[in-house]
Amino acid sequence: MSDSVFPAGNLMKGKRGLVMGVANKNSIAWGIAQQLAAQGAELAFSYQGEELEKRVRPLVESLPGEPFMVTADVTDDASMDACFDTLKARWGKMDFLVHAIAFAGKDELQGSFTHNTTREGFKRAMDVSAFSFVDAAKRASALMPPREEGGGAMISMTYLGSERVVPNYNVMGVAKAALEACTRYIARDLGPLGIRVNAISAGPMRTLAMAGISGGRTLMKTGKEWSMLKEDTRMEGVAGAALYLLSDLGHSCTGEVLHVDAGFHAVAVPDLADED
Ligand SMILES: NC(=O)c1ccc[n+]([C@@H]2O[C@H](COP(=O)([O-])OP(=O)(O)OC[C@H]3O[C@@H](n4cnc5c(N)ncnc54)[C@H](O)[C@@H]3O)[C@@H](O)[C@H]2O)c1
Secondary structure, three states: OOOOOOOOOOOOOOOOOEEEEEOOOHHHHHHHHHHHHHHHOOOEEEEHHHHHHHHHHHHHHHOOOOOOOEEEEOOOHHHHHHHHHHHHHHHHOOOOOOOOOOOOOOOOOOOOOOOOOHHHHHHHHHHHHHHHHHHHHHHHHHOOOOOOHHEEEEEEEEEEHHHHOOOOOOHHHHHHHHHHHHHHHHHHHHHHOOEEEEEEEEEOOOOOHOOOOOHHHHHHHHHHHHHOOOOOOOOHHHHHHHHHOOOHOOOOOOOEEEEOOOOHHHOOOOOOOOOO
């Protein structure tokens, strides 16, 4: 386990859930998974095809308990059917879902949003980064216990580029705005079933997805320098927020977008130079 995991506890004991989106040890989904496992959660991991299996398997096998892996490409209905069939066969029921998946083409993550966004690129970003949460939520909720037996909880991962313009984030910002709206609509539908649905808006973190964004290093630097805490967004903060939202600590919290970005989102103007 990494340094960013809090001391072991029982906050997730007896809960089972699917973590979607581990690609390597830097993935946000992996940071969250370690935190949940340290609190006693039983985990399943979906990964995007055989290419990633060799990187994800050693991570999963390092966890306590009996975590298992299942391949799932979120753009492929048959692959999603097979993933949730496996969960149903192994567990019967599940208690939580972590959605940490996004994609946009490299050409679209630079320069002019207006000129560089193609119809296909727009559809793909929306499909992988927003619709996939609607689809996974529908499938996962069907396996969650009734509210009198605890209901369930789900989270998606978003970024401030949904609310404000961030250079080069472009079509992904639009997809994240859709994802946040989807999170609220799903929360409304599943609320009566006792299922809470929230999003975490994390500040910039060094991951594969971040490497795809042109100017990512400047984004990281600005994220730190403009932040209220004057620090990078830390994995333990993001994973801690996930633990709060997915455990019983998060009772009564749903339809929320929780910013975990060292306070960056609330700053309009960075520090001013002294003037005479
Ligand atoms: N890194 C950041 O700065 C940051 C900040 C805020 C939000 N986020 C969000 O966090 C989430 C996780 O990203 P990350 O930064 O950990 O990067 P990552 O590259 O480690 O994770 C992205 C994941 O999406 C998966 N994915 C992409 N297309 C898929 C498909 N068709 N089917 C199944 N899986 C697919 C990849 O396999 C990968 O595991 C994303 O939603 C991202 O937008 C990241």
